[in-house]
Amino acid sequence: MNKGKIVSIHSFRGGTGKSNTTANLAAQAAMAGKRVGVVDTDIQSPGIHVLFGLDENKMGKTMNDFLHDKATIREIGLPIGDNTDTTEGRAKLKGKNLWLFPSSIRGREISQILKEGIDFNKLNEGLQTTITEFDLDYLFIDTHPGLNEETLLSIATSDILIIILRPDSQDLQGTSVTVDIARSLDVPNLLLMVNKALPKYDHAELKKDIEEQFSAPVAGILPLSFDMAENASSDLFSLRYPDHEWSKGLRSVAQAVLALG
Amino acid sequence: MHDITSQLKNTMIFRGLSDEALSALAQKASTRKLAKDAVLMRKGDPGDSLFLIHNGWVKIVTVDSKGDELVINKCGPGETIGEMALLDGSPRSATVIALEDSEVLELKQDVFQNVLDQRPDVSLAIIRGYSERLRFATTYIERAIDWSQKTAEGDYSFINQTQPLLNQAGSNDDKAAQMLSAFFAMVRKVKEREEGLKQQLEKLTFEIDQARRKKEFEEITGTEFYTQLKEQAKTLREKRKQS
Numbered sequence: 001m002n003k004g005k006i007v008s009i010h011s012f013r014g015g016t017g018k019s020n021t022t023a024n025l026a027a028q029a030a031m032a033g034k035r036v037g038v039v040d041t042d043i044q045s046p047g048i049h050v051l052f053g054l055d056e057n058k059m060g061k062t063m064n065d066f067l068h069d070k071a072t073i074r075e076i077g078l079p080i081g082d083n084t085d086t087t088e089g090r091a092k093l094k095g096k097n098l099w100l101f102p103s104s105i106r107g108r109e110i111s112q113i114l115k116e117g118i119d120f121n122k123l124n125e126g127l128q129t130t131i132t133e134f135d136l137d138y139l140f141i142d143t144h145p146g147l148n149e150e151t152l153l154s155i156a157t158s159d160i161l162i163i164i165l166r167p168d169s170q171d172l173q174g175t176s177v178t179v180d181i182a183r184s185l186d187v188p189n190l191l192l193m194v195n196k197a198l199p200k201y202d203h204a205e206l207k208k209d210i211e212e213q214f215s216a217p218v219a220g221i222l223p224l225s226f227d228m229a230e231n232a233s234s235d236l237f238s239l240r241y242p243d244h245e246w247s248k249g250l251r252s253v254a255q256a257v258l259a260l261g
Numbered sequence: 262m263h264d265i266t267s268q269l270k271n272t273m274i275f276r277g278l279s280d281e282a283l284s285a286l287a288q289k290a291s292t293r294k295l296a297k298d299a300v301l302m303r304k305g306d307p308g309d310s311l312f313l314i315h316n317g318w319v320k321i322v323t324v325d326s327k328g329d330e331l332v333i334n335k336c337g338p339g340e341t342i343g344e345m346a347l348l349d350g351s352p353r354s355a356t357v358i359a360l361e362d363s364e365v366l367e368l369k370q371d372v373f374q375n376v377l378d379q380r381p382d383v384s385l386a387i388i389r390g391y392s393e394r395l396r397f398a399t400t401y402i403e404r405a406i407d408w409s410q411k412t413a414e415g416d417y418s419f420i421n422q423t424q425p426l427l428n429q430a431g432s433n434d435d436k437a438a439q440m441l442s443a444f445f446a447m448v449r450k451v452k453e454r455e456e457g458l459k460q461q462l463e464k465l466t467f468e469i470d471q472a473r474r475k476k477e478f479e480e481i482t483g484t485e486f487y488t489q490l491k492e493q494a495k496t497l498r499e500k501r502k503q504s
Contacts, residue, residue, distance in 0.1 A: 003504070120493045147481055156494035159501075172467050176474045177481070184482060185494050202462040213469065 004035075004131035007140045007257060008158040012174025014145045016164045017195045020228075021250065022142040023051035024238040025162075028254035030081070030098040031239070034137040037077065037130060039063060039101045048142055050233045052093075052100055053085045054078065063103030067126050073133045076101050089240030099134055124157045138257070147181060155182055160189040160260055162219070162253070166196045167206055172213075179214045189260050190216045193253050196224040219256035222249035265290065265366060268313055272341040274348070277390040282383045289372045295319075295359040301342070306353045308346030309370040314338055317363020321355045335360065347373045401441055408444065417452045420445055 009022045026038045040048040049059065059078070065071040077099040084094045131139055143154045155161055161182050165171040175192070182190050192210060197203060203221045210218050225246045231237050238247040265287045269275050275283060292315070295301060301312065301319060318337045325331045333355060336342060342357055347370050377384045408419055481487060 003501075120490055121497075124497060149486060152481070152487065152490055156490050157497065167465055167467075169467050173469055173473065176469050177477045180474065180478045181481060184478075185491060186498050188498070200463050201465045205462075205464050209465075209467070213467075 003128075004136040005138050005159040005260070006127055006131075006157055007138055007160040007162065008143050008154045009140060009162045009164065010143045010151060010155065010178060011145050011164040012147075012171055012178060016145075016166055016171070017222075017228075018145070018164055019047045019142055020051065020233075020237065021162075021164055021193065021195065021253075022140055023048050024236055024247075024250050025254050025257065026098060026138070026140045027093060027236050027239055028251060029138050029140075029258065030093060030096040032254070032258060034258070035097040035135055037099045037101055037134055037136045037139040039103055039127075039139065039141045049100060049102065051236060052080050052083075053087060053090050054080075054083065054100065059102045063101050063126070067122060073101075073126075073130050077130075077134060078102070087235045087240075089236040089238075092239045093236075099136075101130065120153055120156060123153055127157060147178065152181070152185075155187060156185045158187050160191065160257060161187045162191045162193055162257070164193045164195050167194055167198075167201060172210075176214065179216060191219040191253065191256055192216050193219055194221040197221050198224055217256070220249040220253040222246050222253075265313070265315070268315075268339045271339060272311075272313065272344055274344050274387060274390060277386040277393075278383060279386070282380065282386065285380070285383075286368065286373070286376055287366075289376065290366045290368045293365050293367050295363045295365060297359055297361050299359045301357040301359065301365065302353045304353055304356045308343055308349070308351050308353050311344045311347050311368045311373070312342045312357075313366040313368070314340050314342070315364040315366055317365075318360040319357050319363060319365075320360050321357050323355045346370065405441065405444060408448070412448055412451065415455075417448060420448050420452070 007025075009018055009025070011018045022038065026036050030036045038048060049055075061071040061075050063076060066073050066076050078101075080098040080100055081093055081096040084090050127139060127141075130136065141154050141158070143151045155178075163175055163178055163182075165175045179190065192214065194206065194210065197206065207218045207221055223245050225244070227241065227244060228237055228246050231240070237244070238250045241247055242251075266280060266283045269283050269287055270278070270280075275286070278286075290313070293312075295317070304323065314336055316338050318335055319342070320332050321334045321336065321342070322330050322332050342365075343353065345351070346353075347368065350370060377387075411417070411419055482491075
């Protein structure tokens with residue numbers, strides 16, 4: 001049986017559009033007929049669940065409860081396809097096989113988790129159970145920015161790592177370390193995605209330079225977009241505005257992920 | 262007289278007329294001599310005749326918002342002024358002044374209408390001419406709508422695939438053809454400007470501080486947590502490969 005893939009989405013700093021990218025990638029994979037799960041790592045802050053139109057108050061048990069054997073994975077997964085609202089983009093997900101798994105693995109809690117013996121193997125086991133129970137093709141994990149222990153755990157268990165960066169020297173410097181870590185942890189597939197690229201830059205040149213620098217494919221260069229900023233978290237942008245340049249870029253990243261099997 | 266007939270034939274409204282009909286019209290026309298700076302017509306005058314410039318040059322002027330004279334156009338031998346006035350009688354939309362001593366041929370509206378009354382064949386030829394021109398202009402408008410949409414989408418391929426049409430007489434003096442020619446010139450300019458902008462794209466140069474990269478990498482990988490994680494990850498990947 002072909003097991004589902006764990007796809008971690010990471011960026012060195014915040015503000016790269018990581019949550020938006022994760023939600024849209026998961027939505028695109030679901031639209032392509034795949035069975036998809038998304039681990040929302042921070043339900044306290046407005047993130048992925050808002051993009052899917054879910055209210056955090058409705059979320060009871062989290063991945064943490066599951067990892068502590070206090071809940072079954074079936075109790076955690078929220079079916080997005082059965083909970084779509086009438087928002088134009090999100091409505092397209094009706095009936096699709098997409099589940100959200102809320103979790104709250106924050107700085108303080110990770111040390112607690114480690115102390116309590118939730119180690120790498122346990123986390124990995126939990127993710128694999130999630131994949132098996134829901135028969136997932138892809139499980140997307142929206143990691144926290146930076147390279148803390150929690151993020152390292154996510155990277156270590158990933159089949160595919162997508163690093164999102166803005167085209168500036170700070171992000172490029174930070175990304176270089178993440179790339180080295182991903183290689184050190186034998187992540188089989190590494191994809192780069194440039195977000196918020198100014199139109200004045202030559203995107204083809206940028207792609208070539210970054211690929212050369214990191215020896216990894218750039219799956220998409222997505223433009224800085226006022227339309228995107230205005231939409232904020234009100235809808236899934238790539239479903240609502242499929243012809244927008246940002247959406248086209250996002251679909252090319254989604255296709256790169258799907259092409260990896 | 263033959264000269265006048267052939268000049269009349271080139272004017273828009275008489276294009277479809279036979280030589281015989283044209284010569285009948287030409288005979289009804291009267292000649293007017295204009296001294297330099299003489300006013301042929303003033304803006305607002307009743308439009309009750311057509312002028313064909315026989316020799317000399319005139320300027321068509323209007324007044325701008327400041328009250329200064331603004332030259333819209335200059336016309337010379339063979340060109341006609343106020344041809345639509347023969348049919349609709351609208352007031353003159355501009356003033357016409359001789360730039361030099363000139364001679365013009367005048368065809369009065371009432372004389373022209375007498376000809377139409379007596380000659381149904383001439384009336385029909387004129388109506389046919391109008392119909393043809395209207396069809397021609399409509400075709401251009403339809404195309405212009407299509408081309409405008411393409412231009413808005415950044416698709417300029419039509420300017421290489423299409424040449425502005427000429428009307429059936431092969432002349433390019435129609436306003437519709439002039440408009441299309443201006444439209445094509447505009448699209449070429451827009452395309453050029455856009456290509457120019459593309460070439461001005463900046464190249465983003467970046468340099469990675471390799472010493473810092475190495476140091477930060479070692480800070481992360483140097484911990485006991487990491488060593489253990491790497492070991493576990495390795496085992497996991499081998500297991501995944503086997504399954």
